[in-house]
Amino acid sequence: xxxxxxGKIRKLNAPIVVGLDPNLxxxxxxxxxxxxxEYGETLEGAGEAVWQFNKAIIDAIYDxxxxxxxxxxxxxQFGLPGLVxxxxxxxxxxxxxxxxxxDIKRGDIGSTSxxxxxxxLGPVKVGSKELFAFNEDFVTLNPYMGSDSVMPFINxxxxxxxxxxxxxxxxxxxxxxxQDRIIDGRPLFEWVAEKVNAWGEDYVGECGYSFIGAxxxxxxxxxxxxxxKLMPKAYILVPGYGAQGATAADxxxxxxxxxxxxxxxxxxxxxxxxxxxxxxxxxxxxxxxASRAAVIAMQKDIASALANR
Amino acid sequence: xxxxxxGKIRKLNAPIVVGLDPNLxxxxxxxxxxxxxEYGETLEGAGEAVWQFNKAIIDAIYDxxxxxxxxxxxxxQFGLPGLVxxxxxxxxxxxxxxxxxxDIKRGDIGSTSxxxxxxxLGPVKVGSKELFAFNEDFVTLNPYMGSDSVMPFINxxxxxxxxxxxxxxxxxxxxxxxQDRIIDGRPLFEWVAEKVNAWGEDYVGECGYSFIGAxxxxxxxxxxxxxxKLMPKAYILVPGYGAQGATAADxxxxxxxxxxxxxxxxxxxxxxxxxxxxxxxxxxxxxxxASRAAVIAMQKDIASALANR
Numbered sequence: 001x002x003x004x005x006x007g008k009i010r011k012l013n014a015p016i017v018v019g020l021d022p023n024l025x026x027x028x029x030x031x032x033x034x035x036x037x038e039y040g041e042t043l044e045g046a047g048e049a050v051w052q053f054n055k056a057i058i059d060a061i062y063d064x065x066x067x068x069x070x071x072x073x074x075x076x077q078f079g080l081p082g083l084v085x086x087x088x089x090x091x092x093x094x095x096x097x098x099x100x101x102x103d104i105k106r107g108d109i110g111s112t113s114x115x116x117x118x119x120x121l122g123p124v125k126v127g128s129k130e131l132f133a134f135n136e137d138f139v140t141l142n143p144y145m146g147s148d149s150v151m152p153f154i155n156x157x158x159x160x161x162x163x164x165x166x167x168x169x170x171x172x173x174x175x176x177x178x179q180d181r182i183i184d185g186r187p188l189f190e191w192v193a194e195k196v197n198a199w200g201e202d203y204v205g206e207c208g209y210s211f212i213g214a215x216x217x218x219x220x221x222x223x224x225x226x227x228x229k230l231m232p233k234a235y236i237l238v239p240g241y242g243a244q245g246a247t248a249a250d251x252x253x254x255x256x257x258x259x260x261x262x263x264x265x266x267x268x269x270x271x272x273x274x275x276x277x278x279x280x281x282x283x284x285x286x287x288x289x290a291s292r293a294a295v296i297a298m299q300k301d302i303a304s305a306l307a308n309r
Numbered sequence: 310x311x312x313x314x315x316g317k318i319r320k321l322n323a324p325i326v327v328g329l330d331p332n333l334x335x336x337x338x339x340x341x342x343x344x345x346x347e348y349g350e351t352l353e354g355a356g357e358a359v360w361q362f363n364k365a366i367i368d369a370i371y372d373x374x375x376x377x378x379x380x381x382x383x384x385x386q387f388g389l390p391g392l393v394x395x396x397x398x399x400x401x402x403x404x405x406x407x408x409x410x411x412d413i414k415r416g417d418i419g420s421t422s423x424x425x426x427x428x429x430l431g432p433v434k435v436g437s438k439e440l441f442a443f444n445e446d447f448v449t450l451n452p453y454m455g456s457d458s459v460m461p462f463i464n465x466x467x468x469x470x471x472x473x474x475x476x477x478x479x480x481x482x483x484x485x486x487x488q489d490r491i492i493d494g495r496p497l498f499e500w501v502a503e504k505v506n507a508w509g510e511d512y513v514g515e516c517g518y519s520f521i522g523a524x525x526x527x528x529x530x531x532x533x534x535x536x537x538k539l540m541p542k543a544y545i546l547v548p549g550y551g552a553q554g555a556t557a558a559d560x561x562x563x564x565x566x567x568x569x570x571x572x573x574x575x576x577x578x579x580x581x582x583x584x585x586x587x588x589x590x591x592x593x594x595x596x597x598x599a600s601r602a603a604v605i606a607m608q609k610d611i612a613s614a615l616a617n618r
Contacts, residue, residue: 043440108382119391124355126354142414
């Protein structure tokens with residue numbers, strides 16, 4: 001899967017992943033109204049609106065991007081009907097041959113991490129059958145509980161050639177509260193970065209990068225320089241571009257000299273593009289076209305920053 | 310909810326919570342076979358087996374215990390049908406007036422934590438309606454991303470008088486990898502404990518304890534002594550008793566002088582009791598009665614340790 005991801009990034013010249021994080025506030029009224037007429041103002045209605053919104057956006061942008069990153073919280077908020085929409089979205093993205101990064105940030109004691117890994121990377125055994133449940137290609141993980149919370153994901157991922165991105169330095173304002181605290185002269189996130197490198201060094205694709213990557217927020221470019229050096233084999237998933245405030249220049253420390261090694265996420269900057277002044281002329285009716293225009297602009301912005309460094 | 314929890318603990322003299330973590334290996338063959346005959350060896354079949362297993366156990370023990378803690382990973386591994394079983398389990402426990410601690414260990418950037426909080430504590434707004442999705446009473450949270458990943462849960466919990474337990478020192482073997490690393494002379498988990506105390510100090514129930522509690526593994530009693538002092542208002546959820554190796558004596562540092570302040574979890578020690586030599590005479594047919602006997606033994610073990618300290 002890391003080879004498929006890197007292959008698609010090279011072919012499209014687009015180290016970008018679109019975050020499918022459909023808060024109801026992002027969804028145009030006409031989509032919501034149609035869903036509510038059919039299902040009422042219910043969790044089912046919300047799930048239907050989410051799915052129709054996602055489908056239109058995927059149809060408009062799938063040929064431009066290597067990967068999507070659905071944030072499961074945005075679906076989980078609507079309970080079971082929300083997770084039905086998550087499942088439909090994952091399956092539809094697979095039909096479109098997109099690499100799917102499930103943004104689940106799980107992590108627990110060993111036997112529990114095993115269960116999460118089976119559910120999201122698969123397979124899970126039921127009687128004599130081996131079945132795939134949510135079936136993403138990569139997942140994001142939280143490392144606070146240490147190696148035995150992460151290894152079950154790696155062990156489950158290997159036979160199905162899937163992978164994970166592990167939180168190292170997150171993009172949010174308070175990420176430094178614990179991640180930047182100094183341990184033996186170096187911040188916690190550096191110790192996590194070294195572990196990520198160790199966890200992934202025996203599981204490397206033909207592209208030279210590991211199936212085990214890291215999350216490093218674009219909002220902290222100085223920390224990214226250090227993290228990049230500590231994890232030479234880790235692909236870096238970079239959130240924080242656009243709506244969270246980071247610019248294309250902030251992204252550069254995450255990339256290698258060939259413009260690989262990192263994939264940049266944008267969520268509401270793409271899926272709610274029609275709400276930005278820049279794309280307002282599309283109108284809510286043509287929200288998916290606005291998303292396509294925003295993907296093209298993001299691709300150019302990053303390609304240009306990489307070319308001019 | 311913290312008052313309801315503490316009230317039930319006092320009334321039943323049972324500071325215990327049963328972890329409803331139904332791996333298929335724990336479920337007796339006759340339950341699985343019945344479900345597979347009806348639904349096949351499918352995710353639906355697994356979900357049905359999980360639900361029937363849980364229901365029988367809840368029926369057998371609900372009058373003895375204040376609370377249950379379903380581990381969502383064990384349901385998520387079976388995808389949507391697994392989460393249907395989770396939802397049924399939560400609703401059934403509510404009918405039985407049990408306090409429900411959703412063991413979800415979530416935590417993400419602010420807007421994403423808000424979505425998880427809406428989905429698990431509620432309500433979530435859909436059009437003009439406010440709806441409850443998974444609707445647990447408490448959730449467990451991972452603090453690695455800092456305050457702005459935790460505060461949305463607290464802000465969502467307050468209006469509905471619900472709460473959270475935040476990971477401080479976890480019970481797993483590798484928990485020390487990051488949690489015990491020394492920062493300014495003290496391990497990371499102590500800094501997290503201080504934050505937990507600060508996050509919860511303005512949100513205290515009539516019982517004197519905060520709605521914001523902590524998770525401290527029974528497998529680390531020395532660390533528990535320190536954590537207890539740093540978080541005088543935090544109720545402590547204690548995993549690790551029984552199957553993970555901790556004894557009743559290991560639990561004592563988590564309790565206050567009145568035998569309150571902590572609630573001890575046992576999962577497979579209760580739900581898979583019929584597989585232990587001690588309860589083997591019940592047989593797989595009477596697995597729920599074995600669970601009842603195990604709850605009674607656990608209650609006595611802890612009450613006796615508290616009385617004799």
